[in-house]
Amino acid sequence: MTIDHDGIEPLYLQLAAILRDQIKSGELPPGRAIPAESRLMQIHEVGRDTVRKAVRLLRDEGLVVAVQGRGTFVAPQEPSED
Amino acid sequence: MTIDHDGIEPLYLQLAAILRDQIKSGELPPGRAIPAESRLMQIHEVGRDTVRKAVRLLRDEGLVVAVQGRGTFVAPQEPSED
DNA sequence: AAATATTTGTACGTATGTATG
DNA sequence: GCATACATACGTACAAATATT
Numbered sequence: 283m284t285i286d287h288d289g290i291e292p293l294y295l296q297l298a299a300i301l302r303d304q305i306k307s308g309e310l311p312p313g314r315a316i317p318a319e320s321r322l323m324q325i326h327e328v329g330r331d332t333v334r335k336a337v338r339l340l341r342d343e344g345l346v347v348a349v350q351g352r353g354t355f356v357a358p359q360e361p362s363e364d
Numbered sequence: 365m366t367i368d369h370d371g372i373e374p375l376y377l378q379l380a381a382i383l384r385d386q387i388k389s390g391e392l393p394p395g396r397a398i399p400a401e402s403r404l405m406q407i408h409e410v411g412r413d414t415v416r417k418a419v420r421l422l423r424d425e426g427l428v429v430a431v432q433g434r435g436t437f438v439a440p441q442e443p444s445e446d
Numbered sequence: 447a448a449a450t451a452t453t454t455g456t457a458c459g460t461a462t463g464t465a466t467g
Numbered sequence: 468g469c470a471t472a473c474a475t476a477c478g479t480a481c482a483a484a485t486a487t488t
Contacts, residue, residue, distance in 0.1 A: 283450060294487060329477045334454090342424075350454045351484030401470055406461060410460045416473090432466030432473045 285326050294335035301336060303356075305345050305356050315353040316346060322350050367408050376417035382408075383418060387427050387438050395399050396436040398428060 283301045285293055294328060304310045321332045337354060340346045348354040365382045367375055386392045399407060404415045419436060422428045430436040 294475075319452080331476055331478085335475085337454095342457060349485085351452080351486075353485095355451065376456075384464095402472080413459085414458055417456085419473095430473060433467080433471075435450085435472065 285328065287327070291356050294332045294339070297322070297326055297328065297332060298335035300344065301340055302341040302345065305340075310357050312314075312356050314356050318353060367410065368441075369409070376414045376421070377445035379404070379408055379410060379414060380421040384427065387422075387433055392438050394438050394440050396438050397437065400435060 283303065285296045285300070287293065289296070296346070301316060302317055304316075310316055316322075316325055316337075319330055319333045321336070322328075322336075326327065326333075337348065341348060345357055346354050365385065367378045369375065370405065371378070383392070383398060386398075392398055397421075398404075401412060401415045401419070403417075404410075405412060408415075409443070419430065425432060427439055428436050429439055
């Protein structure tokens, strides 16, 4: 999964989708820290604003929890919502 | 209500509180547009990021609705939630 | 204890895109 | 076409919390 810098979809939505997939697929399991903002910037070649908007989305969805000074972690559980 | 630039509370939270008050008090009634980002920047002497973060909070709370190209409007109703 | 490094949070600026009037 | 207004995206700097040396 790579980001299309020339595509129509906003970069932060693309990045959010990538991270969301990695979480839902188990590649990033509950409790695991996702890459730091600085790493995500390098990996995906986007600015900090874009990274933070993407992570913000995941936080709003309850998928991750950010802790100042430590990192951002995949939430313990996705409530099944069935 | 003015913003304390030297206070402890983050500027965007202070601004959000001010706008929230203006909405809840009826000073900004439902349907009314709140001042544009550029105006809020001038009025409160803060940057765009600060304004957008404050407005984002109010959007998350359902108090306002932003429409690209038109403005940001006080939501029709605050659900009473009693 | 103290200094350093890492990481998220806040705050500013600028430029460009998109939608509306 | 032009002006206005929100949206996206980049950059920088510093603060605050945490972890490590």
